[in-house]
Amino acid sequence: MTQVTDHGGGVRSLRVPIPDNPLGFTLVHLLDTDRGPALIDTGWDDPESWDALTEGLAACGTSVGEVTGVLITHHHPDHHGLSAKVREASGAWIAMHEADVSVVRRTRENPPERWYAFMAAKLAAAGAPEEHMAPLIAARDSGRARSLPGLAPALPDRTITPGDLLDLPGRRLRAIWTPGHTPGHVCLHLEEDHPAGLAGNGRLFSGDHLLPGITPHIGLYEDPDDATVTDPLGDYLDSLERVGRLAPAEVLPAHQHTFTDAPARVRELLDHHEERLTGLLTLLAPAPLTPWQLAERMEWNRPWEQIPYGSRTIAVSEAEAHLRRLVKLGRAEAVAGSDPVTYAPV
Template sequence: MTQVTDHRGGVWSISVPLPGNPLGHTLVHLLETGRGPVLIDTGWDDPASWDALTAGITACGFAVADIHGVLLTHHHPDHHGLSAAVREASGAWIAMHAADAEVVRRTRQARPAAWRAQLAARLAAAGAPEEHLAPLRTARGGELPGQRAAVPDRHIAPGELLDLPGRRLRAVWTPGHTPGHVCLHLEEAHPGRAPGARGDEVGAGFGRLFSGDHLLPGISPHIGVYEGPDEAPADPLGDYLASLERVARLDPAEVLPAHQHPFTDAAGRARALLAHHEARLGGLVRLLAEPLTLWQLTVAMEWNRPWERIPYASRTIAVAEAEAHLRRLMVLGRAAAVPGSNPVTYRAV
């Protein structure tokens, strides 16, 4: 059965299945506006997910054809996957931050063979062993995740008060999990608070925050790297930590995330994640007492399960996470590449 939660005040969440993922589902939020309902994210592109989304929209009292627009917190396929299907069924506009819209366009234009070759080259430069590179070099055909998702036709600008009649929803740019991740702050009195209580007046603790994957109650979101081959290396972890500080200052009365469950004390959760990453950076400095390649560093890091039990695709994602942390250390002057090493090794300084 489709699980729908009425959060009151014209806000619902729809639990959309996420096949084959331990997270289980994506929470797609529906916001009633003066021009019709707007979705925040859409869920994974899968027939069962589509059925759950459409049944959930019906349970909220609307039809899919009524959807006026879609606001995407970021480009990942468990959030953006069904956007094209929603647009086809309703004619809804699709909005996303420009940085993530560029990733979508790049993904749509990519040839799978070229994409795999580029990834294999990055992993080889990281020192990955041949057994990890071989599947990328021998694979044929296929489709990249997200290639069927819609190309956004609107951009979400940082700080923008979105054009949603009858609502006050402001975009908060929170890069890190992806370069264009946005949270959406519903600047309205919380319907579950008594008059005069926290969440009922403008200021700290006001309103509700649709946090996407930026702030989750029990998970530290993945921080990877997304720039194209011709773009300068970014500092995604530095961006994420700064974004956490921004949300901590905002301190909404309640957070409505895209996974797990709603929660309060956004500032406390942000501080816990800041401490988590500071501890992780300190652990990497200790590991880099001796020179290590990026692959060796990844294998040596602590994950949520032993390295030998991490699936193939997740190992590639882990390398990106390790690279994001390594880049942060280099920006801070706490690590550096060893001159002349090939593949490149790094050590603490």
């Protein structure tokens, strides 16, 4: 498949690979402005990814050095990873929603061993077995700094304020706050007629919020310094409805491919999550389960035995996000006195 796709109207997408990841690539979008090219996301911090980004820009008749601004849909390393290199090469500003700027700030300020300790404690509370926590505890106690993707992300220069038109001369690009996948995820709405005349309300750069064939991970918003009980799945479902009402002519996501009929895709995702919540109650009915036990029984894209170590941690976080939603809706509750905590239907 070609690396660069021209979507018309001064919008192109570049396929930037994600190493060793089934998603394959991030679609970095290039937007022409009167001040020069701007990027929406940058891709994973990896030499192959950097080469793909620079070669893609060259194929578009520009270069990294000419980039004037970088808009980040959310802080994950397959979107924000190369932002520092782009800024270093071009002097471009980097913009992100304040909620994700806070994530970047605390990620930079906390030493890796604190993250290992925090994650080990979270997994213990979720009922993870000792063999799963052992690598985290060993890393915590090793005294050696470890390098993990996303532990030193670029600190943005600007914040993206929901509802505002962004500083892109000659374009009308408006920020829409769509929390769920991350607390500060934003979609970017290009309030211009579709270049091919498709019916609808402009075009939407949807990041990971709205994808054509997969559902984004919805896990917990992790913060060692904040014990607030969040409801990320509730945030996501509310955000989906907001995007559905917008009814853009075309959606340009950060993975897979462009698509139309956003309201239909939103309905599919809302139905999917309702079916999943109902299915989880069925799993909890015979006996209370910990989040880990629930994750073991949930339906994933492969059997639990084949899910690798890191993905199991992510799966448990997603199970907890669904449990929080059930508790908030009054459909499940934590069993008093259980340790690790178990949940049962109401």
